[in-house]
Amino acid sequence: MDYSRLSVSILDTCVSIKDGHLSTTLYHKPTDNLTMLHFSSFHPKHIKTAIPYGHALHIHRICSDEEERDEHLEVLKDALTRMGYDAQLIDRQFQRATARNCNDLRRQTRAATDRVPFVVQYFPGAEKLHHVFRDLQHIINEDEHLAKTFPTPPLLAFKQPPNRKQIVIHSKLPGCQDSSLQPCQGRHCKTCQSVDIDTTITHGNTSHLVHGMYSCDSANVVYLIRCRQGCPVAWYIGETEQRLRQRMNGQRTTINRQEGSLPVGEHFSGPGHSASDLRVTILQGGLRDRQQRKVAEQRLIAKFGTHREGLNWDLGFMSHYR
Ligand SMILES: [Zn+2]
Ligand SMILES: [Zn+2]
Known part of the structure; x- marks a missing residue:
């Protein structure tokens, strides 16, 4: 049991009283070993840049004290480096994240889009479809009805191909079902x-x-x-x-x-x-x-x-x- 009169941890945030004010910082469970997607993993590049950015943004938003924030960012950088992320990439994404205004971050919603999604299983080079869409949009624009339905190129969306775990592991083993x-x-x-x-x-x-x-x-x-x-x-x-x-x-x-x-x-x-x-x-x-x-x-x-x-x-x- 953890007990303190000065601080309490809720989910990933630790709230404490400092000099008569409430202060917040990131909280990790002691057992958390900060495992993240490995950089060599089979995922679109934008996901791999989004990971350092997303985590840094999270820390930036939670920590009320800049010094504490930077300490947490150092820990995060170590973890990312262990996972094969390049130091330059990490720094660039950290800078992007910490440049944001915290007050804006606490209340943000993503604008809805009416672009038609083009869903495809991810494969290396799939990002190039963006260019294909852009280059071929003029064909759609030539038709009055199609141009009305698809005024902008489709939104490229990836779905994950089945990974090793999904291929190899089944949650139910044949012959081991629960008895009826x-x-x-x-x-x-x-x-x-x-x-x-x-x-x-x-x-x-x-x-x-x-x-x-x-x-x-x-x-x-x-x-x-x-x-x-x-x-x-x-x-x-x-x-x-x-x-x-x-x-x-x-x-x-x-x-x-x-x-x-x-x-x-x-x-x-x-x-x-x-x-x-x-x-x-x-x-x-x-x-x-x-x-x-x-x-x-x-x-x-x-x-x-x-x-x-x-x-x-x-x-x-x-x-x-x-
Ligand atoms: Zn009988
Ligand atoms: Zn019975």
């Missing part, structure tokens, strides 16, 4: 032991990636029941407004009562099976109402074909496909 469904760990929950944590559900050539995190407590979902013994025909897709736990209690009841007229009941109360063979996962959640649930359910049933080769054969109007 986690047991709720409720003391009396009977569904926890049936929870199936697969995130990719594959059936023949069809696969479905589950998005989101769920537990036995999740409601308004489309769920999938499979058989722990791996019976390929024992896939059942259903929707429920209830919490998954409650819905599964209902399914377990039909099994235990051996209600063979219902498809899930028939399979899991069949020979060599019991309710403990149930495996359940959530295929889709975040559904708002009955209609959304029904649409999602039907879509997934059609996708996996569980009305033809599964336990969804009791689907009202679709039952004749059995």
Whole structure:
């Protein structure tokens, strides 16, 4: 903990009382090692000149005392030199920055432009497009309508090409996604032991990636029941407004009562099976109402074909496909 009666640091500014007045100076966290874009980095030149200028301007604006400002600028110069910046370039940009009037700087907005941006991925020599635009503008001016729409040459804007990090690193590793469904760990929950944590559900050539995190407590979902013994025909897709736990209690009841007229009941109360063979996962959640649930359910049933080769054969109007 830092504590002082005379100064306080807020973000990058340290405010202190000196001779009865408030004084401000730049504040760096002790762990800040002043890393900046290396001069050899693949960036347009104007960005590299803007970095010493921008940092210097920042210091110039924050420090109320000129001596302190210059000390900070010295530190910045060392850091920039380490990053491969040329001493002359640094000095020139520092001079530009410190020549500005601080009072103007504290309240400045950039004027809006109505020039049409020409966005291109940066490449060495891309700056030359400025000249191309200028040289070709007369062609646009020759046409009455184009001249009205594009009265000035376009504004050259660069977008960053993908860098090594973006190419090599992915924030999600295949096979390491967050599990779709986690047991709720409720003391009396009977569904926890049936929870199936697969995130990719594959059936023949069809696969479905589950998005989101769920537990036995999740409601308004489309769920999938499979058989722990791996019976390929024992896939059942259903929707429920209830919490998954409650819905599964209902399914377990039909099994235990051996209600063979219902498809899930028939399979899991069949020979060599019991309710403990149930495996359940959530295929889709975040559904708002009955209609959304029904649409999602039907879509997934059609996708996996569980009305033809599964336990969804009791689907009202679709039952004749059995
Ligand atoms: Zn549970
Ligand atoms: Zn089975």
